[in-house]
Amino acid sequence: MFRLFKRKSYPEFWKQHIEKVSKSKNYTNYETIRFVALDTETTGFDYDNDRILCIGAIAIKNNKIKVNDSFEVYIKQDVFNKETVKIHGIRRNGNEVKVSEEEALIKFIEYLDDAIIIAHHTKFDITMINEALKRINVGPLRSKQLDTNFIHKKIATENQFKKLFSLDELCKIYNVKMHDRHTASGDALITAYLFLKLTTKYKKNNALNLTELIRTNYYLSS
């Protein structure tokens, strides 16, 4: 029923999100930028019908992964797909404390603050999140976004023409141990490791600044 009425004003958390991202002063200096590596586990790959089950994220600042600045939330969903349970291991009535989609999104947006998102195949995770935001009449996310895939492609010397690399492939190339693969937090941490290694490599030939990094996003810009 709500959808019939177009909201004139956004809820408080969303207003703040827009303001934080647009007014942030942290982007000019690489050392002050807060990156958030994130990953979602979903019931499937259909943007319209599948749902987010879990969001895991961890912050990176000044080349350090901050364990005390991490985020993990499990979401109650009516949609259930027993096929993907095999991958992510989140059961319909598992032991995790689950919250509603709205509560999870609000918490996540608050955690996100003015951070720049880094993910692997970012487009998928962000679209899933945006679809969820749409269901509570906000969105899309205003945060700047990066993708490990594209940063890699920018510095890779081999397989230049391969379009996409899987997370497993990148882990192999950059020698990142794959613990907790296919849990949101585990994949977020792996993404964070990859990001540290990628930016260190990247830095060798390029001054590390955000504009350059964002420019790796030519596939992503929508």
Added chain:
Amino acid sequence: MKNTIAERILDFLKGYPPFNLIPKITLLEIAKNVEIHYFEKDQIIFSQNDNPHEHFYMVYEGAVRLYRFAEDKKHVLDICDEGDLFGLRPLIMKENYLMGAAANEETILYSIPINIFNDIILNFPKVSQFLIASFATNTRDPFSEKHKGKLFANIEAIKKVENNFIEAQSAKYTRNPITCPPSISVQEAAIIMTKNVINSIVVTKNKIPIGIITDKDMRTKIGTGLFKITDKAASIMTQPVITFPENITVAEAQIARLKHKVSHLCITKDGTNTSELVGILSEHDLNLIQGNNPLLLIKEIKLAKDAETLKYIRSKAAELTKGYIEQEIPIYFVTKVISEINTAITKRAIELSIKEIGRKPPVAYSWFAVGSQGRKEQLLMTDQDNALVFENVEEEQYESVKSYFLNLATKVTEKLNIVGFDYCPANIMASNPKWCSSIDEWKQQFKEWIKDPIPEKILLSIIFFDFELIYGNQELYDEMAKSVLKYIRKNQIFLSFLGKVTLDNPPPLGFFKQFLVEQDGENKDNFDIKSRAIRPLVDAARIFSLYHGLQINNTIARYEKLMEVEPQNKDLFESCSNSFKILLQFRTSQGLTNNDTGRYVDINNLSKADRLKLKSCFNPIKNVQEALKLRFKTSQIS
């Protein structure tokens, strides 16, 4: 809320010391506050002389080299690999980094905030003990000279935590005891004692304790009419008093009372009998404290009627050792208590044997222990190593005197064997005619060993020059000990030979920082902790002590005295002493676990903590061997 990442970090941390000593709930707090850093090969983590970071580091993946510049040359000091900690010391001591750290290969580090860790050091004594053990060795390094004694800025707080062990506890003594001057009469002293309801009074002169009068003195000296109540207090006081410093522990107090057979110990400001009296520690004070087990054991030994009883008591002592080691009571106290028990057993075995013979010894003699028993470093049951010396006698008497003592020695060694001390395979026992001789024969032998140090004589010197009186005549023992020091003074080259033998035993780490393990035989691939790690330290202590003419046999006591005698090498000797304590404790706990002598250690079955602990003891070995090489010019001996 679930925190998968912190849990994974916890899983890693808990596999390595000192984190394995921290309960999970506390460790999770640490894990939650870890920061993860990535370094490419050769990237610098911190440089020498940098201000300390707010974190210390643990290698998660990769390896880190620690290096130091000295005289413009870079020295790589250590390579840390997975699970190793580094960069902690400067944070605890609030000093700049003494060395630089750089990634030796691509490396991921966990950085752990020091402010969280400080609380842990305070709350978990095992953690601080681990850190003390792993820091122990670095004291030798010249650049850490000035940090000695303040490994931890808050060492007092740490000490307090450790003190929940009774034997290592500071004994609670009576402060400001009642005193009297030596010039007052016995009657006046008795009145003061009666008024204050005390059973002893300390006689002081300018606040310095010079004697003590107890109820017993009143009974045996006044009651019997030996002295009059008008005589001066000084005439009946027991003197000198046995004095100790304020931090005397229960174990030390118990041992002192046994040794000196006194009921009261005086506590003075600096522990000597020439400083101000601050308190008195009576038998009663000690009995108030639980844990007087060793005392009871020694009482039982004194009453034992046969060897079987002694064996039973010795097995109780083994239990005691086990308990001490488990509780991590400082090894220094443990060795003292166990040595006292072994000494008491030997004494009792001698008394029982004399009774059996039914004839008192014809002349003065003394029974002494040699080797590790002589050094009082025996914790587990090992072989007997003993010898006997008797007074010089006329030629015609010699045969009968010697046969008496051989007979006695045979009976004693039999009893000790029953108790559990195996016969010495090299037959270094008083029952061997060679090691049961008159004082002149002994001196002659010592002289020959020192003058003509061929290899087998050097081996004998090493065993016999650590000899300690167990029972009998003190003068004979002193005469022997002095003769050794005299001959050595005249033949300093002997020390170079001793040094040479020691140096044939190289430091225990191989080129790739691997433990040197046995190449063949029954103990193939095991680490011989006795000959590779403990013996080099024992040998070095002996050589330096003989050099300085010190009549001390215990390795720890030797190093402590050497620290005084050579203040310029205080750090070296202190690190040796610390390492020795750790190794001895290690060997003992190994022995107790495997029910053997603890000599061979299976490196592959060691926890990372133990491996680190062992490794940390090896630097001092290397350093003291270098010092021997220089001091005694061993390279000139072929």
